[in-house]
Each structure stands twice: as C-alpha cells, then as structure tokens.
Amino acid sequence: MKNSPNRLLGVVFGAVYLLVGLLGFTVTGGVDFIATDGGLLLGIFEVNPLHNVAHLLIGAVLLIAGLASTPAAKGANGVIGAAYLLLGIVGFFIADTAANILALNTADHVLHLGSALVLLGVAIAADKRVTASGPVR
Numbered sequence: 001m002k003n004s005p006n007r008l009l010g011v012v013f014g015a016v017y018l019l020v021g022l023l024g025f026t027v028t029g030g031v032d033f034i035a036t037d038g039g040l041l042l043g044i045f046e047v048n049p050l051h052n053v054a055h056l057l058i059g060a061v062l063l064i065a066g067l068a069s070t071p072a073a074k075g076a077n078g079v080i081g082a083a084y085l086l087l088g089i090v091g092f093f094i095a096d097t098a099a100n101i102l103a104l105n106t107a108d109h110v111l112h113l114g115s116a117l118v119l120l121g122v123a124i125a126a127d128k129r130v131t132a133s134g135p136v137r
Contacts (some may be wrong), residue, residue, distance in 0.1 A: 005126035010066025010073040013119065017059030024052035031103075038103030045111065048103040070127050081119030088113035 002008065024047040027039030031048050038048035047055075058080055065076035091109040094100045102108075 004070040005122050006073040006077050007066045007070055009122050010062045010077055014059045014063025014066055017055045021052045021055030021059055024055060028052060034101045035103055036100045044107045046103045046105040046108060051102040074123050074127050077119045078123035081116045081123055084112045085116035088116055
C-alpha cells in the first residue's frame with residue numbers, strides 16, 4: 001500500500017469520511033432523516049442523517065478499495081471524485097430548494113469540490129500503469 005498513492009489516499013480519506021459520518025450523528029438529533037436543514041458539524045458543515053449515511057458509505061468504499069488493491073483504489077477514487085465534483089457544482093444551485101435533501105451549505109460545497117480535486121487528481125495522475133497485483137515499475 002505504501003507504494004501506491006491511490007491506496008494510501010483511499011485508506012486515509014475512507015477513515016476520515018467514516019469518522020465524519022459517525023460524528024455527524026452527534027449533531028443531528030431531532031433532525032429529520034431527509035431534511036433541507038440540518039445540524040452543524042464542527043460548527044460549519046451542515047448535515048442531516050442521510051448526509052451522514054452517505055459519508056459512511058463513501059468512507060467504507062474508499063477504505064475497502066484502498067485496502068484491497070491499487071486498481072480498486074484508483075477506480076474508487078476516480079468514481080467518488082467525479083461524483084463529488086458533480087455534487088460540489090450542483091450543490092450551489094440546489095442549496096435553497098426542496099432538492100437539497102442532504103442539507104448542503106456553502107462549506108459543504110467547497111469541501112466536496114476540494115475532495116473531488118484531490119481524489120480525481122490522484123486517480124488520474126498516480127499509478128498510471130497498474131495490474132491486478134499492483135503498480136508496474
């Protein structure tokens with residue numbers, strides 16, 4: 001794993017998103033599962049229980065892929081990075097509408113775009129030649 005930036009990033013981001021998902025439940029007591037307004041995680045990121053579950057699922061996928069293999073980590077980083085890019089952009093347009101079922105706010109959009117850039121950047125730039133057994137040197 002230490003020879004693959006994609007695996008390392010998958011494990012680190014996976015663990016962080018799992019932690020964020022769990023911590024999110026500490027601020028969403030009394031918030032509807034799908035609510036356009038939620039609790040503030042770290043005083044800045046708005047979350048609701050659905051948003052927390054999404055973080056848990058994304059964290060699990062990244063962590064499992066990072067632990068599994070370089071191709072799995074590269075694929076997971078790319079797909080989740082692309083999804084975060086889309087969510088980061090679309091989030092700005094749905095923030096004050098009923099479509100905001102994840103209770104997203106501006107801080108969330110910025111974080112999602114930042115995550116997208118890192119995940120996509122590593123997925124595209126690192127581990128260019130991989131096989132089922134790992135990177136080719």
